[in-house]
Amino acid sequence: MSKVKEQPNAENPEELTGLKVTEPKEWAAGIPAVLAAFKDVLEEENPVRGMRALLHMNQKAGFDCSSCAWPDPDDDRSPIAEYCENGAKALAWEATNKKLTPEFFAKNSIADLARMNDFEMGKTGRIAQPVYLPQGGTHYQPISWDDAFKKIAANLNGLSSPDEAAFYTSGRTSNEASFVYQLFAREFGTNNMPDCSNMCHESTGVGLAEVIGIGKGTVTLNDFYDTDIIIIMGQNPGTNHPRMLTALEKAKKRGTKIIAINPLHEAGLTAFKNPQTVKGLLGISTPLADLYLQVKINGDMALLKALEILLYKAEQENPGTVFDKKFIEENTVGYLELVNSWHQYKVADLANEAGVPLSQLQEAANMISHAGKMIICWAMGITQHVNGVATIKEIVNLALLKGAIGKSGAGLCPVRGHSNVQGNRTMLIWDKPKKEQLDKLKNFFGFDPPRKPGYDVVEAIKAMHEGKLKFFFSMGGNFLSATPDTTYTAEAMRKLKLTVHVSTKLNRAHLVHGEETLILPTFARSDKDTTGGIDQIVSCENSMGVMQQSQGMLKPVSDQFLSETDIVCRMAKATLGDKSVVDWDKYASNYDHIRTDIEEVIPGFKDYNKRIREPGGFYLPNAARDGKFKTAKYGDKAAFTVNELPQNNMADDEYAMTTIRSHDQFNTTIYGLDDRYRGIHQERRVIFMNPKDIASAGFTAGDKVDLYSYFKGKERVARLFVIVSYNIPERNTATYFPEANVLVPIDSVAEGSNTPTSKLVYIKIRKHGA
Numbered sequence: 001m002s003k004v005k006e007q008p009n010a011e012n013p014e015e016l017t018g019l020k021v022t023e024p025k026e027w028a029a030g031i032p033a034v035l036a037a038f039k040d041v042l043e044e045e046n047p048v049r050g051m052r053a054l055l056h057m058n059q060k061a062g063f064d065c066s067s068c069a070w071p072d073p074d075d076d077r078s079p080i081a082e083y084c085e086n087g088a089k090a091l092a093w094e095a096t097n098k099k100l101t102p103e104f105f106a107k108n109s110i111a112d113l114a115r116m117n118d119f120e121m122g123k124t125g126r127i128a129q130p131v132y133l134p135q136g137g138t139h140y141q142p143i144s145w146d147d148a149f150k151k152i153a154a155n156l157n158g159l160s161s162p163d164e165a166a167f168y169t170s171g172r173t174s175n176e177a178s179f180v181y182q183l184f185a186r187e188f189g190t191n192n193m194p195d196c197s198n199m200c201h202e203s204t205g206v207g208l209a210e211v212i213g214i215g216k217g218t219v220t221l222n223d224f225y226d227t228d229i230i231i232i233m234g235q236n237p238g239t240n241h242p243r244m245l246t247a248l249e250k251a252k253k254r255g256t257k258i259i260a261i262n263p264l265h266e267a268g269l270t271a272f273k274n275p276q277t278v279k280g281l282l283g284i285s286t287p288l289a290d291l292y293l294q295v296k297i298n299g300d301m302a303l304l305k306a307l308e309i310l311l312y313k314a315e316q317e318n319p320g321t322v323f324d325k326k327f328i329e330e331n332t333v334g335y336l337e338l339v340n341s342w343h344q345y346k347v348a349d350l351a352n353e354a355g356v357p358l359s360q361l362q363e364a365a366n367m368i369s370h371a372g373k374m375i376i377c378w379a380m381g382i383t384q385h386v387n388g389v390a391t392i393k394e395i396v397n398l399a400l401l402k403g404a405i406g407k408s409g410a411g412l413c414p415v416r417g418h419s420n421v422q423g424n425r426t427m428l429i430w431d432k433p434k435k436e437q438l439d440k441l442k443n444f445f446g447f448d449p450p451r452k453p454g455y456d457v458v459e460a461i462k463a464m465h466e467g468k469l470k471f472f473f474s475m476g477g478n479f480l481s482a483t484p485d486t487t488y489t490a491e492a493m494r495k496l497k498l499t500v501h502v503s504t505k506l507n508r509a510h511l512v513h514g515e516e517t518l519i520l521p522t523f524a525r526s527d528k529d530t531t532g533g534i535d536q537i538v539s540c541e542n543s544m545g546v547m548q549q550s551q552g553m554l555k556p557v558s559d560q561f562l563s564e565t566d567i568v569c570r571m572a573k574a575t576l577g578d579k580s581v582v583d584w585d586k587y588a589s590n591y592d593h594i595r596t597d598i599e600e601v602i603p604g605f606k607d608y609n610k611r612i613r614e615p616g617g618f619y620l621p622n623a624a625r626d627g628k629f630k631t632a633k634y635g636d637k638a639a640f641t642v643n644e645l646p647q648n649n650m651a652d653d654e655y656a657m658t659t660i661r662s663h664d665q666f667n668t669t670i671y672g673l674d675d676r677y678r679g680i681h682q683e684r685r686v687i688f689m690n691p692k693d694i695a696s697a698g699f700t701a702g703d704k705v706d707l708y709s710y711f712k713g714k715e716r717v718a719r720l721f722v723i724v725s726y727n728i729p730e731r732n733t734a735t736y737f738p739e740a741n742v743l744v745p746i747d748s749v750a751e752g753s754n755t756p757t758s759k760l761v762y763i764k765i766r767k768h769g770a
């Protein structure tokens, strides 16, 4: 066992793994998706276990896929395969019966583990008992649950203020665990509850709440089957929400038009071979996008404005046929201000700014003008920009002009990336809770929750750096790899006194730690949870506001797992002791008790225990979906807003870089080294560049380069990437997250939401080692 303490690497090793490039695909799924779905499951030691679990995934009485938040059908579900390739990979990843024994940790130091890449680390197996790293230690060692909770309690009670602690939540955490988690944090005395939503759809929540009164989407899955046009912006459903393709295919069958707006040409927006149909298995694809607008990175605002102006011209030529004037008059404010704001723009300039030919914009406007019902979908390509909130409000402008909110077959569809990220926020996991939410907690539970706003993710990282945070608890997730500015974030985490991670498998955040650290093993979604001696169910909220039950069925591979809910309840008891006004034992004994109390303090959960057991669950109330708007700023109206065009200026030798996910990846979890649809195999350290840019910079595809970002004079560097020639707009580039996160400046955030701008970083590209 090494006695010399080596600083573990906060990033993936700077090593190439053997890039092979093939032609990008023009269609998604098909037989390759079926083979890929089963490959990971069949490669596990006990494939029967994984195959059995797949039959229960996303079924009404089964467990919810722990990957994305795309909804399951309300009505009939396929009895054999209500999941996609990525859902199957997620299942294989968590259902493995490989375990990390004390011998594994004794053999592998933290520095050894850090030499693995994320893919190799994820393959090691399930963490099977609580482990602890003492101050100055080089190896994790086993610790009992009791001792782990004693350490946590001693640390928390030793802080000079509750605000020296932060409690992070990842989007996998169930409603029940989230509710008790926020309750504990607030009874302990802090609103420091950063969550993964701060890094993804926070811009959506802020933008929509301001102008339509609710920070969530307004559509149901059935609206997709009753609409005329679907616009998909800054989203790659083929990789990140694959079952959305089934919904798009169904929509296409009834004649719905699709406009895709994205800087990269993605297979999953182009065509779909549905592997659940004979046609798909025979290799016959359904074309998806009728029009593909290959916008420049962050050209979306210019594109939206151009569309609005073209639609306005069409409306003037044929009054009453393009805009929904009745809807605008009855339900909105700010229409005239918006129309007046357009006078400052020339459509040709906007087209140029967007990087899309005017003829294509005209074609899009023609399609939209003839559509009675319209859905607009978006994801991180819109939210993770300085102007993310403003672009979302511009999306709402377009929807309001068409009266496309609050009626069947129309609405807004922000597509969430992690299975219960929306539910976490509904359960009050929020660093900036509303006064009325805290009042309800106070009135029901009888303690006074803190009123001071807490830290979001970016604020928490800075507070760690400044020594204001000493204790960090991570409920799931991989905080280090999910966050921006890896070097800065790693420095921040190393300044903490105690870091605690509730996890199923090892990840890089376990290796970059405070003075001491704990890893607490928990159930995966597919594991059977018999806390308190009964078969427990939990619940999750999908992207469309449906609350559904989830019940794992696999025998856990270790008898040392505790549920997330149980961990919180035991931590609360150990920390608060007799001072607590909450009966934590009761909550842990039967999650029904938690749901009973949720019903009392969060609107929309009447008869929660009964309705969550109904097949398919229930929809949460959503006034905007019903055509009712109640906003803090505009009363009972939805608001048109005038949003500025962003200044996407860069120096002559700079490129716009966006971070993307590969097809063998879910957020920070890496299932493999391929990105099949984009023709990338066996490598993640690549930079996609336009062939003209490669030539004019004097490079050749295959060259090794280093990437630099300069934000406010500070240099950041990501070394050793391979150039791939790709269909991407000139001066635009793309790299994989989390490898390029090191280039994303902590201070570059979306205005209004503080979301890191991971979709636009200006970089310089130099020959490797130059």
Ligand code: SF4
Binding pocket: 058, 065, 066, 067, 068, 069, 070, 082, 083, 084, 085, 086, 087, 088, 240, 241, 242, 243, 244
């Ligand atoms: S679409 Fe999303 S939720 Fe559904 S199975 Fe695939 S990864 Fe899981």
